[in-house]
Every structure is written in structure tokens, then in C-alpha cells.
Amino acid sequence: MKKYSAFSLIRNALSHNRKWREAWRSPEPKSDYDVIIVGGGGHGLATAYYLAKEHGIRNVAVLEKGWIGGGNTGRNTTIVRSNYLWTEASLLYEQSMKLWEGLSQDLNYNVMFSQRGVYNLGHTLQDMRDIERRVNANRLNGIDAEVVNAEQVGKAIPFINTSPDARYPILGASLQRRAGVARHDAVAWGFARAADARGVDIIEQCEVTGINREGDKVTGVETTRGTINAPRVGVVVAGNASVLAAMAGLRLPIESHPLQAFVSEPLKPVIDTVIMSNAVHGYISQSDKGELVIGAGIDAYNGYGQRGSFHTIEHTMQAIIELFPVLSRVRMLRQWGGIVDVCPDACPIISKTPVGGLYFNCGWGTGGFKATPGSGWAFAHTIAQDRPHELNAPFDLERFTTGALIDEHGAAAVAH
């Protein structure tokens, strides 16, 4: 892998940019691998990268039915934070946060992780109780968090509506300063390039059509490009998790829903941080390009269509204007949707399955992007060791049987 740097940019400019190498190869699939990762999104690519890096397993294929990073990785609103309520979730997301903090350097690919702070607004007394509870828990878990009052919110965020006469006045917020946003596509590409450099085969346009097993052991997968064998198969396909599970005869506690988002036209800097609100249902940040990136709510119905209903967008625009009346005349440039895999407790599944050698990583719902490196890191461990790391052990499928759910609805009720 040729190193990227300012120097390499200048050197290549002098040779008219004709000597850049490809970021990742496009190999033909081999017939056998040690591990197959199904799903070339951020989580799958990260899993492959950490399998190679942390566990020395390099004979790995990542199978992607379309183009890498083309699912939720390239469709989310890029928020990264770790201020979850329950210890189990906090520690998992915090592991991810720590990986984010060195990710550009680790991958030698600028993922533009911007720690510009995330505010979760409180609008009711109960919101504020929940914020206090979560912030206190975060601190005890070693996660930076603070409670700020309405006045502080008003000072830190120009143009936000802190009027006590608002329909749902802002009473305060939680603030995680280390939280922020990143460049979503770059995360997929950076992991792909770094994984490829360690020997991982990234195979695009290769759809898995079946999961092969012998008895209760997985032996590989059927794909649109033929049979590919491996003793271990990790499935990390977000919204399509149930479809892949069905191929292996499994049922999951997952429902797939459309989640929509939109961006404004590029504006000069106006929002310098990330603002999320549960009661006034919306969240907003501004990309480095100047577009306001705004997340809408989940559409109620099951949907694999990567699109939702327009009234969901309308509600979000109402919420954004409620929070930022000055954005009323700003215009939506583009809207889109993803497919989120929603779990009953708003927490992921990173788990072994009843089929030996078959592992599932899914259920991230609206919050998967922030977990990308941590999810891959934990999933790689689970696959490599055939047992979960202690950080993801609570996120076993078994919890739905025992009842040990990790109910993060309070922290995750708003899509993010």
C-alpha cells in the first residue's frame, strides 16, 4: 500500500496524477477462504480489517452484492457518539469511539472524524431526568459527558430557539464533546483499502444466494459468482439480516424499516456542532461541504425499498424549524432512505448462532454508523475466537430468550 500524505499528493500532481495505485483490488473470488464476510458495508469491511490486523486471519473474502459502502454506510447522517445509557452499550460504543479517534492514521485514509460535539436536547422535565441519569452513567463509565442548561445551549449554538415560549422549550441538553461526525464513504473506502493491503479479497457485485451447511456446521455460501467455501461465515448485512438468516433457517428479532434523511443546499457555516432532539424529532449537523445533514424518523412500516413516505420528511422539516427558525427558507436539495434493522431493545446483535461457524452482526437500527470500527473489532474477535469478546457478550442472541435485554430506547428513540 502506497502511503497517502501531502507529500504523495504533490509528487503525484507532478506526474499528472497518473501514478496513483488502486485503493483496493477487484479479485476474482477464490474457491476457499478461512472466513467469508457477507456484506461490504463499513461493518463488514471493518470486520475483515480487524480479522487481518488483530487476529492474523488474512485469507478473508468480503462479499458485496452491489458496491462497497452502498447500503447504510453511504446513507446515514454520520453521527458518532458513545453516550449511551446502559453500561453494556456505552462500553461497546466507547470502544468504537476510541478506534475512531485514531482511525484516519490507522487506516492512512482521512475519514474526517470531526469531534465537534453532540448535543442531545431535553424539552421536558422527564427528558432532563433522563439526561442527568445518562450523563452520570457515562461519567462513571469513563465517557465524557456533561449536562448543559438552556442558556449554555443558546450560547454554544447560534440561532437555536431557546425561547421559553417555544412549543417545546429547550430546558437543557447533554453534551459529549468527543462526539461528532465523519465522512461516511471514506470509512468504507479506508477500511477496504487497509483490509486489501493486508490480503483481504473484496469482491463486489457478488450476491449471496444461499448459506451452505453440513449438519449444524456452515461450509460456505452460494453466490451469483459461484460457490465459495469457508468454515466460518460472518453475516453483517444490516437491513437484509432477516433475509440472510432465512437462508440459514434462522429467525431473528429484527424488523427492517425505511429510515430517511435529507440535505440542504451547501451553505456557509451555520451549525458547528451536532444537535439531536427526541421530543422535537430531528437531528442536524453541517457537512464540511456546507450541506445541512438532517435525519428524519423511521417510517412505521416494514420496508426494503430504501425510500419512505414524504410526510415523514415534512415532520422532520417542522422539527428543524422548531429548533432553528432561521432555517425555514433553507432548501432541501436531496432526500434518500436506507433500510434499518431494528431490534426490540434498540441494541445490536453480535452473536454466534445455532449453526456452527455462522455468526451474525445486525440489529444496529438507526445507530450503526457510529459503531463501525467497534462493531468490526468485536465481530472479528467473535469470529476469530469463536466466542464473543466481553464487550459484545451481552449482545448475544440468547438475551431474547433469557430476557436480558438492554433497553436503549431512551437513548436511541430518535433515529441517528
Place this chain on the structure above:
Amino acid sequence: MQPQRLPTGGRIDRSKPLSFRFDGRKLEGYAGDTLASALLANGVSIVGRSFKLRRPRGIVGSGAEEPNAIMQIGKGAHAQPNLRATQVELYEGLVARTTKGWPGARFDLGAINDIFGKVFSAGFYYKTFMRPKSWWHLYERFIRASAGFGRAPTETDPDHYEHRNAHCDVLIAGGGPAGLSAALAAGRAGARVILADEQDEFGGSLAGAKRNIGDAPADEWLRRTVESLAALDNVTLLPRSTVFGYYDHNFLAIAERCTDHLPEADRAGVRQRLWRVRAKQVVLAQGAFERPLAFCNNDRPGVMLASAVSQYIRRYAVRPGRRAVVFTNNDSAYETAIDLAEAGSSVVIVDSRADGAGSLGERAAKAGISVIAGHIVTDVVGRRRVRGVRVAGWSGNPSYLVESSIHIDCDLVAVSGGWSPAVHLHSHAGGRNAWDTERHCFVPGEAAQANVSAGACNGKWSLRECLREGIESGRAAASRCGFEAPEIDTPSTSEGHYNPLQPLWRVPADAEPERCPKQFLDFQNDTSVADIRLAVREGYRNVEHVKRYTALGFGTDQGKLGNIIGMAVLAECLGKSIPEVGTTTFRPAYTPVAFAVGAGESVGDLYDPVRKTAVHEWHVAAGAPMENVGQWHRPWYFPRDGEDLHAAVARECVAARQSLGIMDASTLGKIDARGRDVVEFLERIYTHNVGKMKIGRCAYGIMLGEDGMVMDDGVMARLGEQRFYLTTTTGGAANVLAWLEAWLQTEWPELEVFLTSLTDHFSTIAMVGPNSRRVLERIGCTIDLDKDSFPFMAVRDAELGGYPVQLFRVSFSGELAFEINIDSGSALEMWKTVMAAGEEFGVTPYGTETMHVLRAEKGFVIVGQDTDGSVTPVDLGMNWLLSKDKDFLGKRSLARPDCLRSDRKQLVGLLSSDNTVLPEGTQLVEAPGAPVPVPMCGHVTSSYMSACLGHPIALALVAGGRARKGETIYAALPGREPLPVTIAAPVFYDPKGERQHV
């Protein structure tokens, strides 16, 4: 003084000169101008700077495809960022500013970026700014400051917006020749038609066209057609209305701009309106976009689309240049050459095709225009304005290299690379597109919904075909809606013969794309041919990867100008065909839409309805601050004489415990449940033995989710053998009713039960305190209220002060208390009656805060505050409520291993060691000083200073807490030493419950 304005012609109103400001300069135009045409008339060349390289840019197009003329229009609260000058109608006093460049677009220090253009190649930012790690936020600040176009207003929007729902038989998007014909055909058939067009007048490409339709000039046909449509009652004409999104089930969204074209002082009423249309049939007639060609420096001010040049001449009487080169690979630009010649400009046509054009070629020759066939424009001379072009002979060989031997001086280059149908809405609807190998463009494939494309939008270039397809599609749409559609003849038009377009995208140059001056594809984002080739070289080969890596099509024009040639260049690099490469996904909005349009009326006070009780105005008059609870406004406390919350609540609590408090409890959910099987039904819903309840008695009930977690609670009363009255929490009312209905209808339809919400019909006044009975008696009650006649947890119908009421003897405070349920129409009168009758007992109104303190003193939980969706009734110590004799929802879940753990978090009381009121949300730990991550054993859910007890009290959920009474744990208070707290029973006041039984 408008140097480029032609002395005659155009559809402008020369009797109405308008003055406007552009970057501070005072300029003039005419009514009927767009900002773009007025700027061109005034000879303005530079209207913006590109995003990355900050190259000077001029107006390229005449509509939605314009990438460069991105303006900030208006000032202050009326400011509108990022409008395309080509789509802004000129009005008196318009203020426009360019949005790119520092200090300005005309002179921009950022232009230095262009010198280092090769360093700023596609995706350069992914390869640098990584060291030192801590500097990214500095780099980012710089990047952000140089990005973006306009500025968001800094004041609240003073304008109003509205939503309008509409149903129609046929919605027609686009009012050019095809759309108008479709509207006429469908309208005459009797169908309800909506015709929407984004421009201020209908006609599309016909406006100003110098040709005949039938026996009349096109303008005349246009006028007559619009008049005919306006005369039809079943046709709604929506000019200035853009169909911006085509959603599922034939739902389309239209943004209508009602007042933006007026001077600010004249604007009144709704500024913009969102039409939400459910159409039975849709005709898409949005026309086509002309494509540019990718030659070196093709972005210089003065390089324009040929069709735009024609528009400016014909419609606005503006001549964009005096010495023009028309560069084309097809016939249509010959019309532009003729327009230019008629406008008095000198014109040379450079046609890539060896044999030039068909009939239009003959017309051009007659007009004395010289044609250099078999040649291409390879490069543009001039930086701030076109000064000339370099031209090379070309045999059609797709080699990268040619030799430019000809130089032509000019101040305008009119370019046509062919046309691309506006397939956007067809694609929003889910339809795919097919590559037409003759016309060399994507045309709509099979429609995914009830829609059809007509005219240029369907790849039909000739006027006759547009008219014919319009008529046919309009008739067909009407007949699919059940109307008999009369035959309409297609008007005759004279059509010549056309020579086919020669596919040409990247224009060969004297050097390879990496070495020659940049050949732009996406002007706004500075994406060039070399960038596409670099992306491919680096492995970004999927069209979506290329788009995201190079920013091709990410501009505010959404790729309307450059996407197709970009994809063609990509196909060429990959050695694939264009359809193999495919397009990126078309997404709404077709053109940008203000958030306010989507929001409509639902902003400010109307953001969410406020629910108010019947006594609300009294509370407001009494000066009570309000608490938002669900959609309700509830009085929080009733301050007297400048009291703060704590003082007021202390006084209210003492009053309720010692004499008489009064509270408006009307927001509680109220459900009437009756029917043959109501007992069986409620047995399945509630955890206690409903069937054992006696008529006229109340019970506290909880309901669980199927996961065993507490979902809602409330008092229920049995009013008859088959009749119950249920109450729910304020926030849970709607959910509970929906929940009950869902079980009843989907799971147990054999049960005959009728559920009716009474929440709004009845109001509830709680009278709390030892003097409550006395005051009721004083008001005059028709039933005996003594302890034996009307015991605790009884309910009776009665008359109180002459009003029929339902009287409950229930208590959420532990005091002797009554709840008066009364018709909401009489509630305020009753409230006043109680206040008057209670005066001598110091009757004290109290709000939600005092209610919370009183109930916490008694250890009563608030669902949603003391529970969070992970709490079982066992955790709350409510085992006594769980019937062993029956199944109920959620019961099975309580037997799962995790619910049986003895170390689950359980409801307890907490007493702090130093009289600190523990903040709600405080986390609890076993011991101070544990290393991070510190294990937490619980948290404080409710916490108050109890004025009646004289010390703070708290409720908490603590792991295994019920068995640990008397033990000390620690409250982890931020910024303080952990505070020892003692676990106690959750009932602090009157633990034997004697006071409510008196």
C-alpha cells in the same frame, strides 16, 4: 443602459423597467426578465466561483441546470440563499449577491487554488490532513469556511406557508407543447386535470419560438391553448409550480411559489404552497436538458448551452455575445446560430460531424453562417471571459489527441452536446431508464406507477412528436380514468430533416486529459475528465463510487448539466457501454424545496397541538407556569407573592396534608369499557383479579407489555356488571386505548367489548386533604360521604352543587381525597365552586410538582419516571397485584431467567445522610473510589424535599434493593465526593395508610 439588450423582440415588458442590485451595483432590467437575463443584458460575465478551484464562472444555462449563477437574494429575514439566477424572476428592488469568492466573485483570492489544481485532484482530502492528528479541526475550519454558497438567514422567517391536499384524475408535470396538449386532451375529456409548470408562464420551449403551429405562430397557439385550458372548470393551472417529487402510490408533491416574484413590499399571503396530490394518472412532460461538451476550459465565462443562448435571445431579447462560435454535435444548435445571426452577432458553427446538419444546415447557409464541419473546439482562450477558441479537425476517431490548428476570436461559445430527457420524476416513481442507441440518451423505460412520459421528456425532439405524444398521453390518461376522450388532431408543424447526432462527450485535445487544461463535467464541483479517469485508476469504478469520490453530480443542479457526459466519460474509461455503467439514482427534490414548504402551517404554536383542560384559563390567570406532559399543558405549581418552585410546592404540600388542596387531574386518560365479555377481556389485560371487583368499587391496576415490563397504570372502577371505567397515565392514554383495541380486534375478536375514550368529555377535579369531605358537604352532595356510606376506593354517581358528577373516593396522596368527574362543559364552574366553598379552609390549588411530592412521600410510582421500560411489577414490589389464578399479558415473560434474578433493580426509598436533595438521575454505587468503569447499582428516579416530613426523600431503583433496607450505598454526585445514602422502604409518610381511610 443594457449593452446586450436587443432593440426589439422578446417577451419582456419594456414599458416596465425594473432596477435591482447585483453585488452592490445598481442595474436595470425589464418586467419579464429573469435575474440571469437581466445580468446578461447588462453585460455581466462573472456570476460566481467554482467550489474547489474557485475559477471565475458565468451563466451557462437558462433553467434548473444552471450550476454557476448561485445567488443570495434579498436581505435580512427575507434572504433566500442559493437561488439560481436563471430561475429568479426580476422584480423592482431585487437585491442579489454572488455567493462564492473572497472578497468577491469578480476578484477572488481563492483563485490561487486553480494554480494548484492538480494537487486538488478528486478525493485529495482523503489522502492528507491526517497529521498531526490534533490539527484536523484546524484544517476543517479552513475547509468549512471556504465551502458552501449562500448564507442562511439570521432572522426568523416572517412568511407563511401552507399545505393543500388535492386529488385529480390526471396530473401533468410540465407545461410545454407536450404538457399543454396533454392537458387539453384530458381536460376536454372531462377529467380533473392539474397542470403544473415551474415557470411563470406556460409554453416551455415554445415561448418566443419563431415557428408555426397549424396556421398560427407558436405564440398564438400558446395563448389560445392556455385560454382554452383556463376556461375549463375541471382544469387547474399551476404556473410557478414545480413537481419536485414522485412518491409511492401516485403521490406527488408540488411546490408553488406564490409571491417570490413580487417586490418585497407587495408580498402578501402565502409565500409558497405545498400541493400534496394523489393522482390517478400522471403525464410527465418536463422536457429535456441540453448537454455540454467536455473540452478544455469549457467552464470559462461566455461558454453557454446553445439552447440557453436561444432562450435569452428569443424570450428576453438579450444577446449573450457579439462574436459567437457554436460548437455542436447535432442539428439543434443550428437554430441558435440562426438566432444569433438574426440578433446581429457574427457566428461560426463548429460541427463535429463531417456532413453537418440537415435542413437547418441549409437555413444556416442561407443566413450566411459559415460552418466548419468535421471540426471540434478543443480549448478556450481567455480567463475571465472567452476571447477565442482553438479548433482542430477531427475524423471521429475517439483518440485522445488532435492538433488544434485554427484559432477563432469570439466572446461567446454556444455548446450543444445533444439532449437528455428529464427522466427525474419517472425515476422517482421507481421506473428504470433505457439507453436509446439512436438518440444517444437515456429515455424512460417501463413506468413503475400509473405514469407515462411524453414529448422531449420521452426523447422526442420534434415539435410535431411532442404535440402528438402530448395529445395521445392526455387522452389515454383520461380514458384510463374512465372518461371518453374525443379525438383531437395533431396540429401541423413544418419539420425538416435532421442529421443524426454524433456521440461526443470528452472532446479530444492536444494533450491527454491529465496534461491538458481541465475539461469540466460538473462545473459547480470542478469535476473534470481527468478526475473521472483518476477515480477509475484508483479503483472507484462503480458509478456511485465515482460520483461520491469525484463529487460529480453533487452540486445544487444535482447533475442536470454534467451527469450524463460524466457517465459517458466513465464508460469510455472502463471500456463499457453507457447503459452498462448506468446512472446514479435520481432522488427528490427535482429542484430544491424550502424546509418551510415541507413544514407548511405546522410551525411555531402550531408545531404540535396544545391540549388544554377545561380549567386551563383559570390556571393561567392564577399565574401557574405550565409543564408539557405529552401534548398537554398542565399547571406545574401556583406561585404566590413571588414564590419560587420550592417555596410554592412546600406550601401546597402542607396545605394538602393539613387542610385542603385541589388539583386539576383532567389529563388522565379515561376509557369506558363495557360489553358482554368485558370482565374476561380486562382479566387478560390487567394483572389483578378484575372479576372479583365489586360494583361501585375501584382498584389500582397495572398493565404489562408482553415482555413483562410495566406499561401503564391507573385506577379502574367497576360501574356495573359489564361496565368499567379505566384511567391511564396522561402520556399513555392514546397508546393504551390503541393497545386494548389491538388485542380486542386482532387477537380476541370473539370477545364483545366496546371501548370509548372519555378523556376530553370528562374533567377530573381532585380534592385532597382532611377537609375535603367537609367542603363537599358544604357544596351540597346528594350522597352520604361518611366513611361507611362512601368508603375508600368507592365510586358513586351523585349531584354536587346541582351538577351531576361521578364521585371517586381515591387518593394519589395518601390523604382523605375525592375525585370529581364532571362533564367538561361544567368543569370550570365546579372548580370555582370548590374554590369558593373551600375558602375558609384555605383551599390551595396545586400542580404537577406537588402531586409528585405527595405521591412520592407515599411511594406511589409514576410510570415513565420511576420505570423505564425495563422494570417489572416485581421490581416495583407489586407482587400482590399479580394474580396467580389467571393468565394476563406479559405474565409468561416474568418467568424468564433474567426476570427471576434476585439482583434486579428494585424500587426502594433513599435517605441522604446530610439532607441533600439528590438530583433525579443520580447514579448509585456500592462503594466510593472504584476504578473506571465504575459499576453502578442503581439510580435515583424521583427526589424531593418533603416539607411535611422536614427532610428530603428519594425513590430509586437499586440492585437487589428490597432485601437491603438500612444498608448504605453511595450517590455518585458530579464534582463531589460520593455521598452515603441509606436504603429505606419506599413509603415515607403514613406507612400504615391510615389517613386515606378516615
Place this chain on the structure above:
Amino acid sequence: MLLIECPWCGERAETEFSYGGEAGIARPPDPDVLSDAEWADYLFNRSNPRGAHRELWNHAQGCRRWFGVERDTVTYRIAGSFRLSDGSDNREG
């Protein structure tokens, strides 16, 4: 915004309805005999198909009735609505 046909009221906009998830999940008649895993399957697991989906909708802002809809989860096309009492009752899956 979907267009949904209420079997009692006719076609109405999606905003009048609330969604109830997968149809045909019958509550076990005797939960106590189920293993924890069987109970969890009823409680949490869903077929969540990519394609035809029988699902519940409630005409919340109309007649308040629950009914079934067969809808494709990819195209969102609706094949039809059905009353729960039609023998296509959700209890029979």
C-alpha cells in the same frame, strides 16, 4: 405517502393509519407450557420478508378498526386489504 384501503372506509392516505407489524402472529393459548425459547420466538422473532408481507394496519383516524394488508416490502405495492374476520384472520396465520 401510501394509499391504503380500509375495508370499511375505502382508500385513505397513510397518515390516517397506524401500523401494527406482521399479521398472523397468534398469541400462544397457554404460554406457560412454552419453553423460554418458544416464548421468545413469539415475542420477538419476525419473518421480516423481502417481498410479500401480510401486515396489520389500524384506521386510527377513521373507524379505528384493525385490518390486514398484503404489501410488497420492496415495491410497496399493495395487493389488497382484508378483514381479520374473513377467514384470512390473522389467528390462522
